[in-house]
Amino acid sequence: MQERDPEFWQRMLEYLPNMLAALLTFAIALFRGLQDGGPWKKALLGALVCTFLSVGLFPLFQALADRYDLAPSVAIAPCVFLGFLGTEWLRNKADDIYDIVVGRWRK
Numbered sequence: 001m002q003e004r005d006p007e008f009w010q011r012m013l014e015y016l017p018n019m020l021a022a023l024l025t026f027a028i029a030l031f032r033g034l035q036d037g038g039p040w041k042k043a044l045l046g047a048l049v050c051t052f053l054s055v056g057l058f059p060l061f062q063a064l065a066d067r068y069d070l071a072p073s074v075a076i077a078p079c080v081f082l083g084f085l086g087t088e089w090l091r092n093k094a095d096d097i098y099d100i101v102v103g104r105w106r107k
Contacts, residue, residue, distance in 0.1 A: 018055065
């Protein structure tokens with residue numbers, strides 16, 4: 001139980017940058033989806049997709065920041081940028097990559 005573990009809150013503070021990146025990405029993707037005139041359901045699902053992508057890529061961005069001697073908080077910016085671009089941009093890029101990689105063998 002967390003009230004019996006004296007280091008519980010210390011470990012939770014270690015995940016604070018991850019949670020901050022996820023929260024910012026979700027909020028920006030949600031508001032971006034609503035601003036584009038989409039319905040709530042589509043904006044919410046798009047925000048969740050962007051959040052899952054940023055949570056998965058955040059350790060990579062942190063490792064790159066460590067490699068180039070940058071502050072760990074620099075890793076939050078690419079995650080938020082993913083939320084700003086949105087799922088439409090990600091889907092278009094995935095389609096382009098699919099056409100390049102798989103499309104040449106399907107002809």
